[in-house]
Amino acid sequence: MKIGIPKNGRFGEFGGKYIPETLAPAIEELEKNYLKIRNDKNFKKELGRLLIDYAGRPTPIYFARNLTKTIGGAKIYLKREDLLHGGAHKINNTLGQALLAKRMGKKRIIAETGAGQHGVATAMACASLGLKAEIYMGYVDTLRQKQNVFRMELLGAKVHAVKSGSMTLKDAINEAMRDWITNVDSTYYLLGSAVGPHPYPLMVRDFQKVIGIEIKKQMKKIPSVVIACVGGGSNAIGTFYPLIDTNAKIIGIEAGGKGVKTKLHSAPLTAGKKGVLHGMMTYLMQDEDGQISETHSISAGLDYPGVGPEHAYLKDKNRVEYKAVTDDEAINAFLILTRTEGIIPALESAHAIAHAIKISKKMKKTESIVVTLSGRGDKDIDIVKEYLAKNVKNKRKV
Amino acid sequence: MSRIKEKFNQLKSKKETALISYIMTGYPSEKATLSAVRGLIQGGADIIELGFPFSDPIADGPTIQMASTESLNNGTKIDNFFSIVKKIRKESNIPLVLMTYTNILYNQTYLKFISRAKQAGIDGLILPDMSIEESNEYVKAAKKIGMDTIFLVSPNTEKDRLEQIIKSTSGFLYMVAVFGTTGVQTKIHKYTLDALKNTKIAAKGKIPVGVGFGVSTEKDVQKYVSSGADAVIVGSANIKIIENTPANKIQTRIAIFTKKLKNKTR
Ligand SMILES: Cc1ncc(COP(=O)(O)O)c(C=O)c1O
Numbered sequence: 001m002k003i004g005i006p007k008n009g010r011f012g013e014f015g016g017k018y019i020p021e022t023l024a025p026a027i028e029e030l031e032k033n034y035l036k037i038r039n040d041k042n043f044k045k046e047l048g049r050l051l052i053d054y055a056g057r058p059t060p061i062y063f064a065r066n067l068t069k070t071i072g073g074a075k076i077y078l079k080r081e082d083l084l085h086g087g088a089h090k091i092n093n094t095l096g097q098a099l100l101a102k103r104m105g106k107k108r109i110i111a112e113t114g115a116g117q118h119g120v121a122t123a124m125a126c127a128s129l130g131l132k133a134e135i136y137m138g139y140v141d142t143l144r145q146k147q148n149v150f151r152m153e154l155l156g157a158k159v160h161a162v163k164s165g166s167m168t169l170k171d172a173i174n175e176a177m178r179d180w181i182t183n184v185d186s187t188y189y190l191l192g193s194a195v196g197p198h199p200y201p202l203m204v205r206d207f208q209k210v211i212g213i214e215i216k217k218q219m220k221k222i223p224s225v226v227i228a229c230v231g232g233g234s235n236a237i238g239t240f241y242p243l244i245d246t247n248a249k250i251i252g253i254e255a256g257g258k259g260v261k262t263k264l265h266s267a268p269l270t271a272g273k274k275g276v277l278h279g280m281m282t283y284l285m286q287d288e289d290g291q292i293s294e295t296h297s298i299s300a301g302l303d304y305p306g307v308g309p310e311h312a313y314l315k316d317k318n319r320v321e322y323k324a325v326t327d328d329e330a331i332n333a334f335l336i337l338t339r340t341e342g343i344i345p346a347l348e349s350a351h352a353i354a355h356a357i358k359i360s361k362k363m364k365k366t367e368s369i370v371v372t373l374s375g376r377g378d379k380d381i382d383i384v385k386e387y388l389a390k391n392v393k394n395k396r397k398v
Numbered sequence: 399m400s401r402i403k404e405k406f407n408q409l410k411s412k413k414e415t416a417l418i419s420y421i422m423t424g425y426p427s428e429k430a431t432l433s434a435v436r437g438l439i440q441g442g443a444d445i446i447e448l449g450f451p452f453s454d455p456i457a458d459g460p461t462i463q464m465a466s467t468e469s470l471n472n473g474t475k476i477d478n479f480f481s482i483v484k485k486i487r488k489e490s491n492i493p494l495v496l497m498t499y500t501n502i503l504y505n506q507t508y509l510k511f512i513s514r515a516k517q518a519g520i521d522g523l524i525l526p527d528m529s530i531e532e533s534n535e536y537v538k539a540a541k542k543i544g545m546d547t548i549f550l551v552s553p554n555t556e557k558d559r560l561e562q563i564i565k566s567t568s569g570f571l572y573m574v575a576v577f578g579t580t581g582v583q584t585k586i587h588k589y590t591l592d593a594l595k596n597t598k599i600a601a602k603g604k605i606p607v608g609v610g611f612g613v614s615t616e617k618d619v620q621k622y623v624s625s626g627a628d629a630v631i632v633g634s635a636n637i638k639i640i641e642n643t644p645a646n647k648i649q650t651r652i653a654i655f656t657k658k659l660k661n662k663t664r
Contacts, residue, residue: 008531016532018500020457022552022577024529024559164463170454177456182578184554276500276527277454289476290505292453 001244001319003310005035009198010281012316015309017197018276022181031199033104038206047099054128055091056084057210061218061370066340067357074224074363076356078343079215079372081235088346088375089208089235090121090192096207098125101188108183109133111190112176114141114169114231115301115348116148117375118192123155133157136175138168141300148379166294169304173278193232194308197279201237201308208238215239215370222246224367225359228374229253229352230269230322231301233308235374240320241310249321251359252311253351255297256324264296268307269315269322277305282312298327298383299347301375329354331387334377346375347383401493401521402546402569405444406606406628415623415663416570418608419656420447420497420633422465423482424474425640430648434640435486437649441656445493446486447524447631450479452499457526459581461634465641476502480518487519495548495569497524500536508539515545522546522569530563537566548572553593560600570606570629573597575613581634583612591625598626619662632659 009016017027037043051057059080068076081089094111101109109131113119119135126133135152139161142149152159165171173196180189194204215226226243228236230252240250257265265271268283275284277292285293285305297303314320325333330347333354338344345353349372356371363369377384399407409416419438423431431448438446451466451474458466483494496515503511503525515523523545528536530549540547546569551560553574564571575590576583590609597607609622610631622630636652643651 017529018527018532019529020526020552021529021550021555021563022574024552025554025556164460165453165467174454174456178459178579181457184577274504276504278456279527281504281532284501286501286505288505290452290501290503291470292501 001317003244006198006202011310011313014282014312015198015201015280017279018281019197019279020181022184026180026184027197029104034100034199034203037100037103043099043103047096050095050099051092051210054085055095058214059083061215064341067337070336070340071357071360073360073365074367074369075365076360077219077223077368077370079211079239079370081211082343082345082349082373082376086117086121086124087378088117088121089211089238090118091124092210092238093192093204093207093234094118094121094125094190097190097203098129098131101190102129102131104188106186106188107132108187109190110136110176110179110187111192112136112169112172113192114172114303115299115379116141116145116152117301117379119152119157119159120148120155122190122192123152123157126157127155135159136162136172136179138166138172139163140167141169144383145300145379169300170292193234194237194310195232195278195280195306201280201310204234205237205241205310208234209241211235211238211372212240212242216242219368219370221368222248223370224363225249225251225369227251227253227352227356227369228372229302229348230307230311231304231348232306233311235372237308237310239372240314244319250319251355252320252322253355254322254324255299255302255351256326257296259326260324263293265324266295266297266303266305267324268305269311270324280306280309282306282309298330298387299351299380301346301348302351323355325351325354331384333357334384343373344377345373346377347380349374350377400544400546400569401491402445405493406570409444415627416444416606416608416629417442417656417660417663418445418447418610418629418631419443419636420449420631421636421640422449422451422462422469423479424451424469424472425465425637426468427472427645428478428482430640430645431482432485433645433649434636434652437652438656439490439492440649440653442660443492443656445495447495447497447633448483450476450496450498450502452502455499457579459579459634461637462580465637480514483518483520493521494519495522495524496520500525500528503536508536509542512539512543512545516543520545522548524548524550524572526550530559530566533566550574551597553577553589557600560597564601564605567605570608571597571601572631573607573609575609575611578611580611583614586618586621594622594625594627616658616662619659623663630663
């Protein structure tokens, strides 16, 4: 299976560019510049240096001996994106795009953020490259991720709390797009996941695929199973893409919230329907009229009603299996990993860990699972604390 | 001939510019929508543009966003929308245009949605997030059913692209006046007037050119009329009036405002 550059901006039938006409010249300019820079040796060299010296690449692959022993079954390895500067995989993408923006002569950068991780990574990349950053964040998210709001402000970014719609990630994207429409000439929109109109899903995948490339190099054998969590799908596509043409089983984990049978989840690949949002055709959570549904997840970074079009394609082609993990299961995995390995995972990443725990029991000791640990969990400790106070029963399980 | 085309032909022979008036369906209620429509007709609007709310209106500014959210919170469904359109059709033959976002159509398939809209009495469609690149299936379905497809162009749309968009457009071409979202604007920019001139040249008299986004006063209307627009489109200003008017006065106030604007188009 070979994917490469999507033809007409589409992965199979998914993707495209459903955009207001005012953005058409900007998207065209972006596409032209990106396709040129994609193979530019100097650009690659400059980005490569930044990834090493500034972001901390390559990240280790760690054999989780204690976790493996506790669960019993396949060997579980963690790809440690949590050790990157800023504490998540997001910096891989923001450095790439900020460098591109600089090459394009754009001085003002806007971005959306959910959990605040992409906002922080954007603010860092902009501070280091001398660019001005403004971040849109849903008001509800500014309340549940207060620390990240302050981090962004310390880094010199301006944070706009978005009070329209459901006041979460999707509304932050809406507002960033409105800003872009208004300031189209001066502004670069630095999207944080593998979503949006073409060429964003391609570009974000390209900047994140370093994860999968390193996994391939670091593992002696192609792993039996590879798992990553899917919000918009950037850490997942970065993990999966280089492994698509191997025989590894690939699994993407969506946020099952309070269960995919309830309406309170964020699992469009598991329980959504095709539709058009934020410039792309993909699987979406929506009602019978096509109104986008409000989503729920305990992790703000997975709380999004859509998903990157390449994932929609990989699902329909049956190359990647997509499953949902509930809030409860994610919290449980968070606690298990923290206690057994001394690693506090982001709640997003804990979803992927939960699935690894679920399946490793049934696998042979000679088999291996690689889980992308997309971020560290310091940002989530208040949420976990609150959850545990409410759910005494979970506390006992550990 | 479509109702929209016929209307433009009539206006042309009278040397008048079209006044196209936008309101949001279901804001603040179904009843208010019908009152506003009656006011618009009474005031002399030539074409009515009915918004159907979408949860994520990326091309809209705060006023229409607020109206969309409120309409959805009031429970506006696509079935309500079509039944309102049918009610209007019992009272008037005025051209009706639906403005909404792509997903609302995509959800039912273009063909099915457009035939339902046609049956209810809609004459044309405006989808601000439907780009020309992705429009094949949509335009094909609309042609088949006899629905006008009103595309948007922007002041930064280049000539080749403009020509390509005009080819897929029927009814009229919607020129966005500003770099920005819908909403009340304070001044008319030179770049807008330049773009209007170029768009008119590209349209070669084959398709009328309407100007919208931020058109809200008699002065705005006059300026665009004298600059050669075939239509002016007023939206957020109507929503503002509806927002600040008790339900029993909506029809009268909208009629008075519309009449003032319409006078500047003759
Ligand atoms: C640590 C972490 N993992 C995963 C995600 C989800 O994003 P994506 O699916 O694009 O990797 C986020 C988003 O904020 C995140 O912060």
